[in-house]
Amino acid sequence: QRFLHFGRALAVTGGNSYASPPTQQLAIQHHNGATPALSTSVAANAISMTADHVTVESLGLCQEQIRKLNEGLLLFYTNIARKAESVLSEQVQNMEQRLHVLREMKSLALQARQALEAQQFDEFGQLLDQSWQLKKQMASRVSNSTIDSIYDTAKAAGAIGGKITGAGGGGFLLLYCHPHQRNSVRQALSSLPELPFRLESGGTRVIFNFA
Template sequence: MIITRSPLRISLGGGGTDLPSYYRKHSGFLIAAAIDKYVYITLHQTFVQELIVKYSKLERVASVDEVQHPIIREALRLTSIDGPNLEITSMADIPAGTGLGSSGSFTTALLKALHSHKKNLVHPRDLAEQACQIELDRLGEPIGKQDQYIAAYGGLTCFQFLPNDQVEAWPLKIDTETLYNLEDNLLLFFTGYSRSASSILKEQDDKSKQSDQSMVDNLHFVKELGYQSKDALEAGNLRRFAELMNVHWEYKKQRSGTMSNPDINTWYEIAMKNGALGGKLIGAGGGGFLMFYAEDKSRLRHAMAQTSLREVRFRFDFEGTKVVIQ
């Protein structure tokens, strides 16, 4: 049996500039952090002349071409695994559609398991590129590349997305004390809303392709916020980083009318009045997780508990996508 895991992620700055519709013209930049909440894939050989696939549904098929789950089908094709006698199962610590990059984590964990099955060693860069090839190129999803790359690499990582589709990755140069303070003072609260990232991002993607000036200007500014966030984090200025989160959230809401809703706006206001120094909605928008930076964490937790939002505590992950059991 092979078990792999791939971390989910939070965005620390520049999110939205990783879509090809933007970076192929202007280059993109963002900082992402992997967290210790995971998508798991188990894979083992069976004695049954079927391909068994278990996720929210159960599929028992005779060949790869019959697999209905698009990512699983394309991953099997990409790795040239076409035979039966395999069972693939997925599990996750956090539900899909909640803004933490679960689709990219799922794809990288699945590819890692399939490569391990074939005894292939695969570099994080290649793993991320293959995951992007499946989701963006083969399946045509209007999404960005950060989820696949941060899942593969792990850590707190800066990514530059170049017009030629190359991606440069390097670790954020953050000192240990700042790292621990950032980890301790970032709080995640689940809004209770799940949504499809691709449906939210389609509006941004379409406007970017049309060179809509307001959208392009918005993303230019968000990219600059990403660089400023990098500078603040590397300087150990976490209060400045929190301020930039607020600015990012205001600009993010301008990209789509479906980015927020009255409930999310109310919860955000409650948090900012009760100890949060900065915050934003994680992911494409429309639901998922609110993330806040707070030095007075007990006050914020008490206030958010009154709203019935569930907190999910986390630590950073520095291992990326890995084989747990082989």
């Protein structure tokens, strides 16, 4: 079931509506220690979810807009490995008590879409920062003193905003900054491995099969 759901996510393009995996199936996945891959796999689009459907809309950014956005994005490895399941399980447990936080994050996501489509990339960076501060309220293990120190160092060097990708707790830190501040941020985080990357339109693809 996990691979079926992942396959559905990979098939998402833009402007379409898809049936969501049944809640019971997602609950079974979580119970078995597997986390649903749907949100991660289609997160490059504007997504609306209901109990029965996932609606995915392309942001419609032109190549020039994507180029400008790429110029301000940086990705660093925090040197912290973690199991996403342990972080996500606490978030699930806290969800009912943190509904107000989720609603704020939803509002920020809508604002971020508008900022990207209007090429207001600095505003997008600020919204990324606000979203990260809210994300940390979802569970105690989303961040830690090391991650907070890295993030504060990046902001002091010129980063406008950022977040830990995925569940949190470690892994990779995505940052947005003015293009002319990239070298300053890189120098400030020179002790961390940087992963060069760029946004692309092909979506998630298998680049190596371990089987």
